Amino acid sequence: MSGGPRVAVVGAGVAGLAAARVLHAAPGADVVVLEASRRVGGLVESERLPEGFLLEHGADCFMTTKPAGLAAVRALGLDAEIVCGQGARRTYVARGDALVPIPPILGPLGPAAAWAFLRSPLLPLRGKLRAACEPFVPPRRGDADESIADFAVRRFGRALTEAVLDPLLGGVYGADTRRLSMAACLPRLRALEQAHGSIVRGMRQAMRARRRRARVGEPVLPPVATLRRGMGSLPDAAARGLGVELGAEVRAIAPAGRGFRLTTAKGVVECDGLVLATPAWVLPPLLEAFAPDLAADLASVAHKRLDVVTLAWRRGEVPHPLDGTGFVRAVGDPRPTAACTWASEKWPERAPAGAVLVRSVLTAPELDDEDLVAAARADLAALLGVTAAPALMRVRRIARATPIYAVGHPVLVGRIAERTAALGPVALAGNAYEGVGIPDCIASGETAARSVLAALALRGPVPADAAGDPSAAALAEPLIAAALGR
Ligand SMILES: Cc1cc2nc3c(=O)[nH]c(=O)nc-3n(C[C@H](O)[C@H](O)[C@H](O)COP(=O)(O)OP(=O)(O)OC[C@H]3O[C@@H](n4cnc5c(N)ncnc54)[C@H](O)[C@@H]3O)c2cc1C
Structure with missing residues (x-):
């Protein structure tokens, strides 16, 4: 006192x-x-199991580009605990029973990225050409709010919005992008449009600035990181x-x-x-x-329910190469898995050698634990070809997990x-x-x-x-x- x-x-x-x-x-x-x-x-909860798995029942990472997170991590003496992703950074979109890689859209535009974008089966050629015109679309002035979907369609066209941006952004915010507020969910993208007249131009400029800072020896972290012993x-x-x-x-x-x-x-x-x-x-x-x-x-x-199902297998039991960080699925697709993180591939030291750790986030109506695991497994059987009984199963049901802006x-x-x-x-x-x-x-x-x-x-x-x-x-x-x- x-x-x-x-x-x-x-x-x-x-x-x-x-x-x-x-x-x-x-x-x-x-x-x-x-x-x-x-x-x-x-909502931040990690669990280390004696077998060597590190489970994240809620958040599994944080953005380093928003200063308050990194500043808190450093102020608490957790600098040495910061770890960044490993290996391939590609993310997939689940389309029915197939996983299709998301082509590079906002990254550095080299010939390889342009070729990958042109070859992507995710959207038709017309849609690709429309998306490529983003830098020439005039910015919308004023600060009236709009939905994420309206913003994305206005900037990138409907095809890219429905095929890529809807699953990515709807998955992160847990709702239909036609309902979500651009000003509340993505104020920084809106600010890029205002400042640079284009999201692509603004993002590329930011990436160039990061590279310049790295060249002069400033420590520059990737935009997303986690903590070695879990969030x-x-x-x-x-x-x-x-x-x-x-x-x-x-x-x-x-x-x-x-x-x-x-x-x-x-x-x-x-x-x-x-x-x-x-x-x-x-x-x-x-x-x-x-x-x-x-x-x-x-x-x-309003709040949205999310259920988190964590499963593990021996690597040999998973036919998919798991050459990425996981997948997202379009909001509105009736299948239950909204997003899936391949935790053992995304972060180091999440699973013992020879094991695969996967975390699915489901937006199914309320189910009991057994039915949730069955729903997650059915999806993963179709998408990754894994049918063996998992070595590990954990369920976290969160009735009002995330607010809808x-x-x-x-x-x-x-x-x-x-x-x-x-x-x-x-x-x-x-x-x-x-x-x-x-x-x-x-x-x-x-x-x-x-x-x-x-x-x-x-x-x-x-x-x-x-x-x-x-x-x-x-x-x-x-x-x-x-x-x-x-
Ligand atoms: C599945 C999932 C994955 C996520 N992944 C990420 C991610 O990777 N990166 C990221 O940045 N964010 C992520 N988020 C979002 C982020 O984790 C949360 O938004 C954030 O942790 C919320 O923190 P908070 O302190 O606002 O609320 P909470 O974490 O909900 O904390 C509120 C606290 O209040 C307590 N409480 C409730 N009622 C009372 C009461 N009457 N009296 C006293 N105490 C009470 C609760 O027990 C709780 O401890 C994720 C969220 C979910 C659900």
Whole structure:
């Protein structure tokens, strides 16, 4: 206890832990982290098996191009743990029972890439010619939102959108690209269009800049990386020293004086400020008594179920050469596997020598574990030719796994932020607002913590009898400094 304002962080996923670390570092603040489950990390969970497999039940990598993720990894002393992909980087699209490699679209345009694109059976010649015209398509001005599908069709044409971009982007965001908000899901691509007039031109320029930086000896990581002992080592490291209360599900929140009273599974917690870092769907029942409009806005963020099935075989039992990182499948295709990562081929040290580790993400209607495994195996039998009984089977069913950013999402998020700020020193963090990736969630946690610190600092110290006390100013100063990130 510091005697300063007490801030409760609800939820110890990557967003809540990032918030807690900022609060922990702020002089004068007292932080309590409340987590419902028996472990930290939320959707990030790794499991090392004695046989030598490293399983990722949720996220298996992070983008290095978004600074908050890499900065957190480095600040937590995990630099030496960063590992990049190995071997072939090609990804396939599943078309019926066939796997077709995705041709290079945005990479460096050499003769080999142009030839691979021209030869690809994924789309007709007309579609290829239309996609190749992207650099000459005028940019759309203004900042009105549009769907990812509308953006992709406008820039690259319908054939490439349906054959390649829909499965790739719909798979990542877990929904039909006609429904998804471009501004919320892919703001950086939209910014490339605005800045360079073309996505292809913008991407190539960025790649040239990366190569130049590498040539002058700057360490340049590939855009996607993972951690040697699994992504779970990130929340584990972030939680160290925070004293996270596990098994402390928050069941009720009520305003109390200038702060809040939280009823948890382990008792009552009083606090002056609050970072709510649970999934958005958890919050409406906790808020509706005193913030019904905010609760209704949060309830309007739809979530999608995802089931993760991890399977392993001996290499000789898998006829496919597994010469890539895995495959994606078009949204709307009735087969259950939305995407599949060949973990043992994508990352080093995920499986013992001679074994193959595969992770399928299914978007089937709710099935029991046995039926999920059967559905994943049927798909893999057709696509990879593997019919042997797997040596390893693991299932994670996640009922509301990922938020769906519908067109207009940024407007909703703006309103949610305003309504939250009206409650006092309260902020929301997590994957429902400004990005689902780990770096986005970390950034949202850090921003939420700073805004709560700023609100507390502006309001002054808690006890009424402290007014006029010079220690109040002394308390506020470091909090304002922390809030401004200094
Ligand atoms: C299958 C899958 C694969 C993914 N792959 C990647 C990937 O490769 N790379 C990437 O960058 N992102 C990936 N993501 C997305 C990313 O993992 C998540 O968006 C991110 O981890 C969410 O973090 P969070 O802290 O916002 O929420 P969560 O991880 O959901 O954490 C919220 C926490 O709040 C707790 N909680 C809930 N209710 C309460 C309560 N009432 N009281 C107290 N605590 C509560 C939960 O137990 C949980 O620990 C993937 C997601 C899924 C589902």
